Amino acid sequence: MIRTLLFYCLIFILLSCNDDQEYAEFQDLNGVWKKTDTVKFRFLQPVDSVKYDLFFNIRVDRSYGFNNLYLISKIKFPHGKIVQDTLEYRMAKPNGELLGKGGTGVKESKLWYKQGVTFPEEGRYKVFLRQAMRKRGEVKALDSLEGVMDVGLIIEKQKKDDNR
Numbered sequence: 360m361i362r363t364l365l366f367y368c369l370i371f372i373l374l375s376c377n378d379d380q381e382y383a384e385f386q387d388l389n390g391v392w393k394k395t396d397t398v399k400f401r402f403l404q405p406v407d408s409v410k411y412d413l414f415f416n417i418r419v420d421r422s423y424g425f426n427n428l429y430l431i432s433k434i435k436f437p438h439g440k441i442v443q444d445t446l447e448y449r450m451a452k453p454n455g456e457l458l459g460k461g462g463t464g465v466k467e468s469k470l471w472y473k474q475g476v477t478f479p480e481e482g483r484y485k486v487f488l489r490q491a492m493r494k495r496g497e498v499k500a501l502d503s504l505e506g507v508m509d510v511g512l513i514i515e516k517q518k519k520d521d522n523r
Contacts, residue, residue, distance in 0.1 A: 379518065381405045383416075385511035390420065392490045392507040394500045400486040400512040404437070404478045409516055413473040415488065416511035419450065419457060420465045423506025426451040429491040432472065437482025445491065446472070465508065475517055486512055 382402045405411065417428065430446045448470045451457050459466030478484060488510060492501045 379516040380513065381411060381516060382514040383511060385416065385509050387509050388507050390422065390506060390508055392504040392510070394490065394502055394504075396489065398488045398510045400488075402484055402514070404481050404484065405514065407477060407479050407481070410475045410477055411473075412471070412515050412517050413476060414513040414515070415448075415470045415472050416467065416509070416513055417448070417450075417459075417470060417507065418461075418465060418467045418509040418511075419459075419506045420508055421457070421463075421506070423450065423457065423504075425492060426453065426455070429493075431489050431491050433485075433487040434473075435485040435487070437480045437484060440480075446470075469513070472512075488512075 382405070384400050384402075386398050386400075388396070388398075415430070415432075426449065428448045428450045430448070431443065432446060433441055433443045435441050448468070449458065450468065457466040459468035461467050490501075490504045490507070492504050493499065494501065
């Protein structure tokens with residue numbers, strides 16, 4: 360509990376130093392992301408004439424046993440339009456060493472989600488995220504994905520010189 364509180368305090372301090380950041384929210388998964396758990400983020404329309412980059416922030420510990428991470432995301436616009444994506448991210452090197460920032464026990468990865476996005480509709484936007492991991496050669500999804508500590512959504516103003 361104290362470790363989680365300290366983590367959120369640290370994230371708040373680090374993120375408050377970023378003038379380009381429009382929104383950041385993190386949800387604690389206590390090390391297990393069940394296939395039935397959908398992480399939800401809600402935010403009001405930022406300035407509609409500005410372009411934004413969206414990121415997922417994933418924090419995993421050593422019990423995360425995969426080299427990749429499959430996610431299914433949905434953005435629901437205020438007037439009902441839904442955009443869904445299936446995403447794959449590399450989370451570890453071929454030798455199993457976790458990628459990301461942090462010590463040897465916990466790694467944090469800031470993963471690209473959307474680039475150059477505008478929010479033309481006034482109102483509340485919602486982002487839904489769920490894991491879609493399977494064991495190799497199996498069709499059935501994992502009931503629970505071990506090792507995922509936290510999941511976050513970060514929205515930043517796109518930098519003018521961003522040519523990615």
